[in-house]
Amino acid sequence: MGVEGIGARVARKEDKRFLTGKGRYTDDMSVPGMKYAIFVRSPHAHAKIKSIDATAAKAMPGVIDVLDGKQLTADGIGNLICGWMIHSKDGSPMKMGAWRPLADETVRYVGDAVAVVVADGVNEARDAAEAVIVDYDPLPVVTDPVKALADGQPQLHPEAPNNLIFDWELGDAAATDAAIAAAAHVTEVKILNNRLSPNAMEPRAALGIYDSGDDHYTCYTTSQNPHLARLVMSAFYNVAPENKLRVIAPDVGGGFGSKIYIYPEEIVCLWASKRTGVPVKWTCDRTEAFLTDAHGRDHVSTVKMAFDSSNKITALKVDTIANLGAYMSLFSSCVPTYLYATLLSGQYDIPAIHANVRTVYTNTAPVDAYRGAGRPEATYLLERTMETAARELGLSPAELRRINFIRTFPHQTPVIMNYDAGDYEASLNAAMAAADWDGFAARKAEAERRGMKRGIGMSCYIEACGLAPSSAVGSLGAGVGLWESAEVRVNAVGTIEVMTGSHSHGQGHETTFAQLVADRFGVPIDSVNIVHGDTDKVQMGMGTYGSRSGAVGMSAVAKALDKVEAKAKKIAAHLMEADESDIVIENGELKVAGTDKSVPWFQMALAAYTAHNLPAGMEPGLKEGAFYDPSNFTFPAGCYICEVEVDPDTGKTEIVQFVAADDFGNIINPMIVEGQVHGGLAQGIGQALLEGVHYDPDNGQLLTASYQDYAMPRADDLPSFKVSTSNTPCPNNPLGVKGCGEAGAIGSPPALINAITDAIGNNALTMPATPEKVWAAAHAAN
């Protein structure tokens, strides 16, 4: 591996810039003549817009213009769309209601944009935004997804009677029902998955620049996938054709999924720049972020899990209602379907599974993928159910899981996925050893003497990452392919630039991708630059989400490196008059194996560009590109164990130990992997213990619109994590990597809730497990 190659704990190259305040974020961008946008947003969760009067606002100092939805519609800007088609079980396509970047007739959630003010400064724009008079005719509101499906409720979109977007199923209903009818035991639970706000540290922002000379647009924006943004803005929103639109996502301070989507604001900034003739910048404030960033999760499910007399699972039946909010965001439809129901087999050999999913419109912010996206929902449901079943069956949680683990690979589940590799028992054993599971009884007794209730819980998760084989997702309704692309450019002096379609917004690609190159050619990582986030610099890309950058993005780089390596060897062989099959690359030199002949890497590169002495017929230069389309998903898996102490007087939970044993396949940089796990755990623990978006059910006002009311996890809410990995390489990509970005957020919530319910002796507890809920549940148990 070398000191900087694959597997090395290399410090992050990008951190110097981030830690010294030299990061370059969208809001740092400034261009001559730039003006500022402020959006006029609906204070109502549901209303008809009767009129918009901007006369006074337009006359205010510093105001360039005030634009509204009617003008946007007149200019032919398209609707925001959901890019993954799901069909209901009756064959009908999902009911996509119109989402206008600026609402022109109806507003459907608090924060829906209705107009934009462009002014010399942010303050002038804000003053004018307050002066825009919007006359609303308020309509009744529904925020609860179960209620929204009932008759007689407020209707959000005429296309979707009873607010039903689709009623979809996966799996064999008849076989599942038959197995449940024949079961020795059936565990039934109701599972709620709370709604979350993504809270990236950097709020969203956009800078739209229209150049009338070239009829060309540039958009700086906080995106996890600039090429996808360009594609969607061109193909669907009619902002500009792709060759006339450059999208740049510079440094981006966290996304967690919320920056995958194309939001109204970047479209409006581009359009407004053309309308006003000036570059237009918008930066979200924190309140706007709470109101308008796509939220995550929000499921209501009922579960039946059937067992035979030897405690083997015979069937799983799931009915889920998923709240998608007021509009269908870009990937909203695939999250509660193909990223969720396909994972319901978990780590277990389950012969029959049936899942029914109904998605629903409500007067709330759109809901889409958030760290884990569908897989946390599946894992929480399954692992809470397993824990409940173990308690009902009188088995230890580990024993019930061991009885049901999948042990041979490949394994075809009844819900599409074909698991390629794994060793679930290895992770379970590692986690139990690290957690000193056997010593728990003594620790519990000791806590009891202090008046504390101690509990332990586990969760065995699996996720499908490395999104995704294009033909597979295409057959399931995806509107795009999920390959990745890379270019490797070796300069004449031997330094290397890698242009990747992956996008780093905290993941550390500038380090790990460089490690891949260093590993291959034995060059220092400082001689390797990773270029990403600019559609003019990077050929093509699908961006970063779904833990895909390692498995898919780096595999594309590896393929390009193969081509560079082959050509480099040809050149070196020619220079040394050797056979190319004898050339080996080591420590920055190309050597003839078994001799002392060698050419330094830089000399070979120079030869490629001077082209004075190349093999006959060879093109000059050394630059290669590749597209990589994975042949399967990857399947990271692991076991998490959480130990808690609950104060029975207050219901406060303290996490006294958290163990994570993961199987991520091969690891490029263990330090970065640990960081990803730590961050994921913090978010998962946040979901389970603290976080929750609340709307007032009567008027749809967002009650958790600031950190005064939305509880984010802080360092002192978290223990020191014990993380370890035991890795089975992924057989389906050249690097054997699986992905580690989401695991922590996927696996941790059920472990924590299982531990708390164990401590208090009451299984009825929902997330977030606030002190009051835990206190009430603990007292109900006694």
Added chain:
Amino acid sequence: MYQTNYHRPSSVQEAAKLMSGATEGKYLAGGMTLIATMKQRLAAASDLVDLRHIAEMKGITVNGRSVRIGAATTHHEVASSAELGAVCPAICALASHIGDPHVRHMGTIGGSIANNDPAADYPAAMLALDAKIITNSREIAAADFFTGLFETALDDGEIITAITFDAPAKVAYQKFPNPASRYAMAGVFVARRDNGDVRVAVTGAGSNGVFRHQGMEAALAGNWSPDAVGNVSVDASDLLTDLHASAAYRANLIKVMTKRAVAAA
């Protein structure tokens, strides 16, 4: 933030004069509440009169058991005062748990009391310590000062210059923080004087702001021990129910925090 004019007086008198000349003036102390509110455009002060550069409003003096804290003294200064800690450790501990280091280095005791947030910590201390709120025109007993949610007895333009109290023999503060804001979901300050007088002041839980709990005080006056709290009933009907906690849960917290405070005092 709307446009505002900033003033930096160096005496209380000058500050009061500047305020009387302003149309919609506001005193600025640490700004931890006020600036945030202005940034959200929920407050629009025409003038800000900064109280942080007035020498007579700063600092802590301890004379025997008698304490004076200048209104512009920061939470950090209160938390880290050894002199104050020797006679009234609970107020130092209270200050050390307000917000985060940034807030504690900016926020002031005067600002906190003037703001009278129903979940703020200092108001409970003021009531339990039987403190006097000293202003540029009078002295107000803490019992008369906190008049409702974000409401005080201060007149327009009146400046808190200091607070004073005689440190009781036994004091303790126990706070159960709101998981989101970390303000008090229920905070209880207990104080017992050598003459047997007991005060139990509760913040964060009352639907009308900080209050004294007579039942607790009576029980603890008879028997100063955590056990005495067990049989006291806390009426939930006067308590706050919000997104974070019900009145019933707050009633429970009041008992638990009182018990723990007495144990710690």
